Amino acid sequence: MSDTQISTTGGQPGNANLVYILYLVGAFIGLAGLVGVIMAYVGKDDADELTKSHYINQIHIFWKGFAYLIAGVILSVVLIGFLVILFWFVWHIVRTVKGMNELSKGNPYPIELARSWLF
Template sequence: MSDQTQISVDPNTQGNANLIYILYLVSLVVGITGIVGVIMAYLAKGKGNSVLESHYNNQINIFWKFFLYMVIGLILAIVVIGVLIMLAAVVWYIIRVVQGMQALSAGQPIANPGSWLL
């Protein structure tokens, strides 16, 4: 049994947060869905319980940090380090999104949505 507190999340509002995570994963193939997802997260922010708020904050942070990592990687792409930064950013992005989806399905908040690492 987990020592973390589980808070009941309304399935209707949980679906919106889950959809945003899915849009983020799809954005790796179809880039525009990430922008749609972050707009949805901004619109939903402030309208849910504390668990959902942590997920919306996490989603907004994931989007902007991934964007920053990719811009830095593109700037440095003339040297090999830029490509490595972009590859690391994609791996980081996938891990953060999957961790968020797992926590959401378990009804748990994101422990540190502002984290720059995993």
């Protein structure tokens, strides 16, 4: 038998991975992303350094993505907004998958990449 224990605290890498999954779902269903960012804010304080770096990345993904979406919606009046929304979609997926990849390797997410507005 396995002695594996499942923790329900927010500071576990499994919870950070769940937030990434919620972000992928959130690209299609917006409320999933909102749940994810709330989980990231709640888990950030109790997390180890590895997981905390991913929570910080997830918070950056949410707020920067929100800014891209607002700009895209506003600019869609002059049609360029649809390109901004398309950019947001690609950016959101790439940043989320990069974060999941780093977490699965056991690497912290580099803070300079988390702060970046690009990929």
